Amino acid sequence: MNxxxxxxxxxxxxxxxxxxxxxxxxxxxxxxxxxxxxxPNGAGKTTLFNCLAGFHTPTTGRxxxxxxxxxxxxxxxxxxxxxxxxxxxxxxxxxxxxxENVMVGAMLRNKRVPEARRKAxxxxxxxxxxxxxxTQASDxxxxxxxxxxxxxxxxxEPKLILLDEVMAGLNPTEVREASQLVHRIHQRGIASIxxxxxxxxxxPIAHRMLVLDYGAKIADGTPAEIAENxxxxxxxxxx
Amino acid sequence: MSNGPLVxxxxxxxxxxxxxxxxxxxxxxxxxxxxxxxxxxLMAAQMGVAWNIVGGYAGQVSLGHAVFFGIGxxxxxxxxxxxxxxxxxxxxxxxxxxxxxxxAVGWPCFRLKGHYFAMATxxxxxxxxxxxxxxxxxxGAVGLSLPLDRSGPAAMVFLSKLPYYYIILxxxxxxxxxxxxxxxxxxxxxxxxxxxEPEAARALGVSLTRYKLIALSVSAFLTAMGGSFYxxxxxxxxxxxxxxxxxxxxxxxxxxxxxxxxLLGPVLGAVILITIEEYSRTLFGSTGSGTDMIIYAAMIIxxxxxxxxxxxxxxxxxxxxxxxxxxxxxxxxxxxxxxP
Numbered sequence: 001m002n003x004x005x006x007x008x009x010x011x012x013x014x015x016x017x018x019x020x021x022x023x024x025x026x027x028x029x030x031x032x033x034x035x036x037x038x039x040p041n042g043a044g045k046t047t048l049f050n051c052l053a054g055f056h057t058p059t060t061g062r063x064x065x066x067x068x069x070x071x072x073x074x075x076x077x078x079x080x081x082x083x084x085x086x087x088x089x090x091x092x093x094x095x096x097x098x099x100e101n102v103m104v105g106a107m108l109r110n111k112r113v114p115e116a117r118r119k120a121x122x123x124x125x126x127x128x129x130x131x132x133x134x135t136q137a138s139d140x141x142x143x144x145x146x147x148x149x150x151x152x153x154x155x156x157e158p159k160l161i162l163l164d165e166v167m168a169g170l171n172p173t174e175v176r177e178a179s180q181l182v183h184r185i186h187q188r189g190i191a192s193i194x195x196x197x198x199x200x201x202x203x204p205i206a207h208r209m210l211v212l213d214y215g216a217k218i219a220d221g222t223p224a225e226i227a228e229n230x231x232x233x234x235x236x237x238x239x
Numbered sequence: 240m241s242n243g244p245l246v247x248x249x250x251x252x253x254x255x256x257x258x259x260x261x262x263x264x265x266x267x268x269x270x271x272x273x274x275x276x277x278x279x280x281l282m283a284a285q286m287g288v289a290w291n292i293v294g295g296y297a298g299q300v301s302l303g304h305a306v307f308f309g310i311g312x313x314x315x316x317x318x319x320x321x322x323x324x325x326x327x328x329x330x331x332x333x334x335x336x337x338x339x340x341x342x343a344v345g346w347p348c349f350r351l352k353g354h355y356f357a358m359a360t361x362x363x364x365x366x367x368x369x370x371x372x373x374x375x376x377x378x379g380a381v382g383l384s385l386p387l388d389r390s391g392p393a394a395m396v397f398l399s400k401l402p403y404y405y406i407i408l409x410x411x412x413x414x415x416x417x418x419x420x421x422x423x424x425x426x427x428x429x430x431x432x433x434x435x436e437p438e439a440a441r442a443l444g445v446s447l448t449r450y451k452l453i454a455l456s457v458s459a460f461l462t463a464m465g466g467s468f469y470x471x472x473x474x475x476x477x478x479x480x481x482x483x484x485x486x487x488x489x490x491x492x493x494x495x496x497x498x499x500x501x502l503l504g505p506v507l508g509a510v511i512l513i514t515i516e517e518y519s520r521t522l523f524g525s526t527g528s529g530t531d532m533i534i535y536a537a538m539i540i541x542x543x544x545x546x547x548x549x550x551x552x553x554x555x556x557x558x559x560x561x562x563x564x565x566x567x568x569x570x571x572x573x574x575x576x577x578x579p
Contacts, residue, residue, distance in 0.1 A: 053442060055438070055442075075438075076444045076445060076446050079441075079442060079443055079444035080444050085442050087438075087439065087442075091436040091438060091439035092435075093431065093432050093435040093440075094436075095431060095434075095435055096428075096431060096435070100431075103428060104428050104443055104445070107429070107443075108443055111424075113423065113424065113425060113428075116425065116428075152443065153442075156443055156444060
């Protein structure tokens with residue numbers, strides 16, 4: 001597979017009963033790239049995530065991943081191809097331990113329980129939750145639950161991970177840790193698209209930023225370029 | 240629980256001791272009515288463990304499991320009557336028919352979530368009950384009798400209750416082993432993931448339809464075997480005795496009462512439920528005139544209000560709250576709540 005880019009989105013649109021959530025969005029993501037996806041509330045960031053991860057079928061446009069057309073594919077097919085995601089509101093398996101949560105992710109590549117456990121232990125260590133492995137997931141703090149979702153997604157061996165507001169509600173120390181975690185994910189060769197409102201968390205680490213407003217892409221560039229972009233400033237501050 | 244790669248020796252010893260006790264118990268009882276009471280407990284336990292696979296682990300609450308019970312009873316009986324097929328083969332045939340039915344019905348019904356799925360299962364079971372009641376081929380409401388002239392192991396017809404006891408005990412052991420194997424494999428993890436957060440499970444590559452159908456099929460197969468056993472034991476079946484709504488409720492209640500999503504919870508539930516049922520029967524002298532339904536309703540309310548994770552959940556809660564109760568406080572309990 002010598003595709004020039006990992007993910008290509010071409011003219012993607014999504015509307016719900018006439019309400020347009022995404023319109024004519026195009027961009028590409030390269031391997032191991034860290035891309036921030038920002039925009040005011042209701043700009044269509046989560047809808048875009050849901051289209052990429054197979055949870056929504058786009059109304060128009062095309063999504064290709066490593067050369068495969070994945071437009072309108074299912075979440076399980078997207079996961080199998082190497083697109084993993086976390087959820088804005090955490091969706092952990094609350095009746096399981098932290099380790100078991102991650103094991104479910106690891107089972108995508110290897111159904112054998114002992115192997116899945118070994119892989120899950122490694123991913124828990126990667127996000128710094130080893131000491132919580134045997135704790136019931138519902139007893140973890142919100143910050144730990146968010147990291148657990150990241151570990152669970154990483155256990156599926158993705159090439160692209162979609163992180164939906166993993167820094168929201170964290171204190172400054174935790175934000176710094178989360179930024180470092182994203183950077184270490186990048187070092188593993190995994191690309192990430194990060195929806196984030198916490199600018200001090202995302203701006204220093206992103207290679208590139210995509211900005212959505214009213215469902216459309218209004219800017220695509222380095223964090224420095226984005227910060228100067230008049231359209232972006234207008235979208236955030238109002239005319 | 241299922242964390243160690245090896246079998247927990249203490250638990251294995253406990254299970255073996257329990258099994259040995261169950262094997263010896265009927266030899267100490269001479270009263271056929273008492274023995275029959277034990278058979279009823281084992282039957283309810285077997286069905287509860289089978290139901291638990293789909294309703295407990297996978298969290299897809301079926302209130303129509305009588306349909307699989309009835310399919311098992313009718314298939315083995317019809318094959319025996321028309322083709323002279325041995326009930327041992329009829330058992331497997333009944334299971335196979337139940338699996339086909341589960342796949343056909345599960346496909347559309349699993350598109351419904353939670354309470355709507357439960358309601359659909361009630362509807363399916365009611366429809367089948369009405370169809371069978373009006374079927375000339377299956378002798379409708381008159382019912383089917385097994386020929387009394389054949390007896391012995393080949394025909395699975397015995398004059399004593401004792402062989403039935405050992406057959407249903409064996410079937411219960413097989414059913415528990417199937418549930419145990421599922422619990423420890425990736426399938427068991429996937430079932431629990433689907434129950435907890437279906438959307439998150441999909442994001443991790445779990446096909447909801449495939450794994451729900453696996454859960455329902457395995458459960459249907461085992462429940463149908465319970466139905467075939469009932470037919471052999473009673474030598475007579477009709478829609479009221481193998482397809483009734485009360486059977487569906489009883490099957491689910493046994494598991495819910497004991498503890499949904501736990502391996503032996505349904506066994507405990509069966510002991511409690513059947514004991515109460517038998518005592519109320521002698522107390523009120525009723526012959527199924529509705530007291531059983533009143534008891535079921537009362538138990539559902541009690542479980543839902545006081546202990547959604549069943550008696551096993553209640554016990555593990557108590558153990559955790561008692562000082563030095565031996566429970567590891569950090570360890571997560573697997574007891575799951577009823578969340579249709």
